[in-house]
Amino acid sequence: MLNNLFKTNLIQGVARYSQKVARSVAPKKAKAVGNSFQNFIDSKSLQVVGGKGGDGCISFLSVWSNEHAGPDGGDGGHGGHVIFQASANVNDLHLLPSVAKANHGESGRNKDCHGKCAEHLILNVPVGTVIKNDKGKVVGDLCKEGHMYIAARGGAGGKGNHFFTTDTEQVPQICEFGAIGEDLQYLIEIRSMAHMGLIGFPNAGKSTLLRAISRARPKVAPYPFTTLRPNLGIVEYDDFEQVAVADLPGLIPDSHKNKGLGIQFLRHAERCLALLYILDVSLDEPWTYLETLQHEISEFNVKMMERPHLIAANKVDLPGAWENVELLRNKTTIPVIAVSAKTGENIEELLREIKILYDRQKALEEDGGDNQ
Numbered sequence: 001m002l003n004n005l006f007k008t009n010l011i012q013g014v015a016r017y018s019q020k021v022a023r024s025v026a027p028k029k030a031k032a033v034g035n036s037f038q039n040f041i042d043s044k045s046l047q048v049v050g051g052k053g054g055d056g057c058i059s060f061l062s063v064w065s066n067e068h069a070g071p072d073g074g075d076g077g078h079g080g081h082v083i084f085q086a087s088a089n090v091n092d093l094h095l096l097p098s099v100a101k102a103n104h105g106e107s108g109r110n111k112d113c114h115g116k117c118a119e120h121l122i123l124n125v126p127v128g129t130v131i132k133n134d135k136g137k138v139v140g141d142l143c144k145e146g147h148m149y150i151a152a153r154g155g156a157g158g159k160g161n162h163f164f165t166t167d168t169e170q171v172p173q174i175c176e177f178g179a180i181g182e183d184l185q186y187l188i189e190i191r192s193m194a195h196m197g198l199i200g201f202p203n204a205g206k207s208t209l210l211r212a213i214s215r216a217r218p219k220v221a222p223y224p225f226t227t228l229r230p231n232l233g234i235v236e237y238d239d240f241e242q243v244a245v246a247d248l249p250g251l252i253p254d255s256h257k258n259k260g261l262g263i264q265f266l267r268h269a270e271r272c273l274a275l276l277y278i279l280d281v282s283l284d285e286p287w288t289y290l291e292t293l294q295h296e297i298s299e300f301n302v303k304m305m306e307r308p309h310l311i312a313a314n315k316v317d318l319p320g321a322w323e324n325v326e327l328l329r330n331k332t333t334i335p336v337i338a339v340s341a342k343t344g345e346n347i348e349e350l351l352r353e354i355k356i357l358y359d360r361q362k363a364l365e366e367d368g369g370d371n372q
Contacts, residue, residue, distance in 0.1 A: 022239035024351040041094040042190045050181025051079025051102035053155035059110035073161040077105030077115035079154030086142035087124040108160040128191040155179030194246035197272030205314040209341035210247040266300040274308040282318035
């Protein structure tokens with residue numbers, strides 16, 4: 001039976017390799033030594049405060065030969081806004097501060113000199129950023145480069161005493177204070193963090209695989225939950241396409257009930273366009289782990305099951321792994337690629353399958369855009 005399965009898989013593999021698919025390109029730069037501690041931030045909560053307007057001025061002009069020339073207090077300048085702007089030069093949200101405050105406007109002066117308005121504070125965010133208020137309602141969607149959203153308006157400048165001059169009140173002794181800017185709380189999320197998300201149990205080899213296919217250097221250690229935040233790697237192909245692959249934290253049973261990293265992990269997976277299951281085939285009955293992963297994802301968001309899926313049967317360099325690979329292929333309809341992230345076995349085949357999924361999704365998106 002194993003011989004028949006091997007022949008069938010061989011025929012299918014030859015048919016798939018007859019397609020013309022771009023090949024992956026080796027990184028031009030050598031990898032740095034050590035681990036990388038720069039994690040990918042795809043959601044962040046922050047407070048934004050608009051600038052305070054400048055105060056008005058109380059002043060009376062006194063010049064040569066005219067000691068009582070009248071009120072000449074100028075208006076205060078407006079406070080700056082806090083603005084989110086979509087930029088293609090930003091990949092994640094790690095540059096956003098926890099508290100963003102715009103500058104205050106300058107106060108008015110004598111001789112009808114108005115205060116200078118403060119410059120707006122522009123915070124660059126990735127294209128495709130979704131902005132939610134403190135109640136969880138979506139208030140902004142920066143889907144194109146250059147789109148802006150005014151998160152907090154600055155206060156208006158106060159009027160000086162010259163503004164309050166009337167026919168009956170020629171020497172007003174009053175002015176206005178500058179208005180206080182808005183103080184609001186937002187949750188910023190990236191709609192799509194990567195083309196491919198690596199899904200698997202702790203110690204399945206996700207970080208090792210990301211090291212093998214990209215220049216990313218996530219931490220690798222022989223204990224669970226080594227990865228606490230997503231790590232992003234870029235795979236380059238000879239057709240100048242770049243595929244982003246995200247190493248996501250490990251998943252455990254009942255993660256949809258917020259066990260382990262729970263909902264936080266599943267939110268990361270929700271922002272990936274395709275899912276790559278990483279299974280440790282050196283363990284007994286690895287297909288049961290696949291069933292658990294699919295169950296947790298479907299319980300969190302059933303629409304995620306409609307996305308493209310691929311299985312990387314990892315650790316085939318260990319004894320008894322190949323027998324489990326054949327049994328796994330017989331128990332699922334999802335394509336299974338047997339790899340060893342440690343030794344590099346079949347990595348090129350896996351990268352080819354990832355490119356096929358990427359090209360297919362890109363074609364679907366282009367067709368959808370043409371139909372619209």
